[in-house]
Amino acid sequence: MRWTGWAVLLLCAWLWAAPAGAQALRVELLQSGGGAASPPLSASVLDVGRMDAAGRELVLHPPYLQGSYWLRLTTDRGIAPSEGRVLVLEGAHAIGPVVYFPPAGAVRVVHESGRGGSGLLRRGWVLALPNGWPTGAVAYLRVGGASTEAVRLRFSDVSTLALEQRAQARFFTASFTALMLMALAMLVIGLNFSERLYLGYGAYLVCLALYLMLQSGDAAEMWGLAWLDRTGVLGQWGLATLAVITQLGFTRLFLELPKRLPNGARAVRALQWMHVALLATLLVGGRHVQDWYYLVGNTLLVASVPVVVVLAVWAWRKGATYAGYYLLGWGPLLAMVMTMTGHLLGLFNAPWAEQLLPATAVLESGVLVLAVSRHAANRHRLAVLAREAVERDPLTGAMNAHAFHELLASWQHPGALGSRHYGLLLIDHDDLRQVNARYGRAVGDAVLQQVMGRIRGVLRPDDVVARLEADSFVVVTECSRSDCEQLAYRLSEVVGKRPLRIDGQAIRVTVSIGVAMSRPGDSVAVLLARAERALQGARIAGHGAVGHEPARPAAEPAME
DSSP states (O other): OHHHHHHHHHHHHHHHHHHHHOOOEEEEEEESOTTOSSOOSSOEEEEEEEEOSTTOOEEEOOOOOSSEEEEEEEESSOBOGGGOEEEEEEOOGGGOSEEEEOSSSOOEEEOOTTTTSOTTOSSSEEEEOTTOBOTTOOEEEEEEOOOOSOEEEEEEEHHHHHHHHHHHHHHHHHHHHHHHHHHHHHHHHHHHHTOHHHHHHHHHHHHHHHHHHHHHTOGGGSTTTHHHHTTTHHHHHHHHHHHHHHHHHHHHHHTTHHHHOHHHHHHHHHHHHHHHHHHHHHHHHGGGSHHHHHHHHHHHHHHHHHHHHHHHHHHHHTTOTTHHHHHHHHHHHHHHHHHHHHHHTTSSOOTHHHHHHHHHHHHHHHHHHHHHHHHHHHHHHHHHHHHHHHHBOTTTOOBOHHHHHHHHHTTOSTTTTSSSOEEEEEEEESSHHHHHHHHOHHHHHHHHHHHHHHHHHHSOTTOEEEEEETTEEEEEEEOOHHHHHHHHHHHHHHHHHSOEEETTEEEOOOEEEEEEEOOTTOOHHHHHHHHHHHHHHHHHHOTTOEEEOOOOOTTOOOOO
């Protein structure tokens, strides 16, 4: 019971002391023309906001206004200059620069951070209190009204703002780096395949990464991006619109809309051209259109998102291969974009959406990069299969001689196959001419096919087998000399041990094999010549024999 009593007393003391540290802030939106040079002495109050808890922020939703409006600020207690407190104003770019009448000090014009204002914030206005806030004093702000985004105010201090800035800098830089690396990968794949799908997605990632970097306020400090940062909000809006344009183009191709949903493809194309027209308006109109551009752009974006989602679901039900990946990747990002758009349009207050946008963008991009990579891998596999159809021997399915020589030329350097040594086994049919003469060419072809089947049954999946001439094959395998020699004996045994059954006839055949090992500096011709000499030795020894090239003396220099 004694411990319980002490706990109750401590809890009461904490509850009693907690409000003492809180700084209540009251903000009144005044019904008065903002064009006046000084605060209005008397004006009706349109709206009131109040912040009662420490660490919280006050949110006001002023109406859209072409001019400016006044805010009147009061506190429930004074702030000493030694506390080092500052007042932080956050909102749309359109509300600044603001005219600040501090509670104790001369009037001043405060510019937004990154645009001539304090460097303590990435975005917003830092309203200093060098003389503190005397008890009962009133502060005024004249802010621009050409924005639908909510206005947020809070108290903070220099050290807290510095920590917030460092954390945001690391976060945005990491997101920018991840997006640019993924963009580079997509652009490389796109250039390799000469495919708009990959190039379009790479362009989208570049636009998104640059937009996030401009949002962070760090672009001015990065080499090559300072000029883009100087474009201000126009550059951000332009990149955002360009990102939407490239994303719509990617969506059209990735969801296979022209093939599966032709009307849906036309709808996406129409949305794309609307955004192109909007971007052209921004490029031509510049600052003359900035007062309404973001309203039209965000409204068009809100209208586009449901169309894209419905088409993605429809394409998925129609059997689009990667529509599931699209929904998985784009779902969270589209939800975040819709939330941020609603925040910018003043429909609700969600400042956290802008902070979570980089993480959501990286997550979405990672999922879709995985899907696009699989798409590219499948395309590469189909291309390889198509190429192999040309490079394969039509009778046995083995690689033809031309393709084999090209492949072996790429393996001239030691270790190119992933190990120190690889062996070449030259295989010759001892009895094929006699079989053709006795049974006919059709039976001879069947013998070749069955012998190839037995050879494949012994080889590993990554071994290469090719047909060089009518009755000779070659095998390339990664192995040591002893392993290659054992493989050669195994192949000779498998082919000659049991007779082949063709059209009810038992035909016994054998093969002679010459084994040669790769050496540093050998050309394809030199390696094949050594294998041919080993095969000649096997032929001299008799049917079914295995010939070996002489082991290389340790002091023998490498062939050039």
